[in-house]
Amino acid sequence: MSDLTSNINEVLEDVRQAAARSGRDPAEIGIVAVTKTVPVETVRLAVSAGLLILGENRVQELTAKYPLVEGAEWHLIGHLQRNKVKYITDKVSLIHSLDSAVLAEEINRRMSSMGRVMDVLVQVNIAEDPNKYGIKANQVIDFVETAAQLQGIRIRGLMTIGPYVSDPEEIRPVFRELRKLAGNVKKMDLPGVDMRHLSMGMSNDYIVAIEEGATLVRIGSAIFGTRK
Numbered sequence: 001m002s003d004l005t006s007n008i009n010e011v012l013e014d015v016r017q018a019a020a021r022s023g024r025d026p027a028e029i030g031i032v033a034v035t036k037t038v039p040v041e042t043v044r045l046a047v048s049a050g051l052l053i054l055g056e057n058r059v060q061e062l063t064a065k066y067p068l069v070e071g072a073e074w075h076l077i078g079h080l081q082r083n084k085v086k087y088i089t090d091k092v093s094l095i096h097s098l099d100s101a102v103l104a105e106e107i108n109r110r111m112s113s114m115g116r117v118m119d120v121l122v123q124v125n126i127a128e129d130p131n132k133y134g135i136k137a138n139q140v141i142d143f144v145e146t147a148a149q150l151q152g153i154r155i156r157g158l159m160t161i162g163p164y165v166s167d168p169e170e171i172r173p174v175f176r177e178l179r180k181l182a183g184n185v186k187k188m189d190l191p192g193v194d195m196r197h198l199s200m201g202m203s204n205d206y207i208v209a210i211e212e213g214a215t216l217v218r219i220g221s222a223i224f225g226t227r228k
């Protein structure tokens with residue numbers, strides 16, 4: 001068995017077990033295979049192995065790989081500059097990284113002009129890490145209320161990037177906080193907003209994230225090996 005195949009099997013088994021431990025159906029947890037720096041041939045193998053959601057954090061890499069890989073959907077998971085929105089509106093099914101009002105307006109403008117709607121997640125900077133993008137937790141309600149008025153975007157949930165720590169248990173409160181916030185947004189019951197997705201958990205911490213309610217885990221190195 002190749003490294004890729006055994007890595008994928010291991011991740012699938014971990015997801016299954018974490019779901020079982022928390023009384024969840026593993027089918028409700030989507031694995032976003034993060035393909036940054038991964039060659040196209042390897043990405044194709046991952047898709048053949050059944051990983052049907054691919055994630056890139058850079059627009060340029062996404063648009064380069066997009067025409068070369070069939071049978072999968074793409075998500076943008078990293079910071080999106082306003083002037084690059086136009087390159088991805090016809091390629092991605094979900095943007096995990098809505099992190100500012102100006103970005104919301106630009107996505108809305110592009111989608112509205114095509115008569116379409118983009119699904120987005122609001123990125124939340126739970127730990128208020130100055131090196132990370134995202135809306136501060138105490139501003140999420142206001143942000144969602146305003147963004148919900150834009151007809152060209154549909155808010156489907158929240159996303160966060162956990163702080164890097166060696167023990168994933170330390171991140172549990174961050175994931176819990178994101179879930180709590182999503183509950184608060186849901187209570188607002190805004191038209192065009194639902195909280196079906198919690199995008200949280202990466203290679204180092206996806207098991208904890210699933211235990212805390214993640215519906216999308218973004219996994220790179222645990223599938224494709226360490227990036228150079």
Ligand SMILES: *Cc1c(COP(=O)(O)O)cnc(C)c1O
Nearest residue numbers: 034057077202203218219220221
């Ligand atoms: C790179 C990246 C990941 C995946 O990271 P791994 O630790 O390799 O699993 C997840 N989310 C975002 C936003 C990323 O940029």
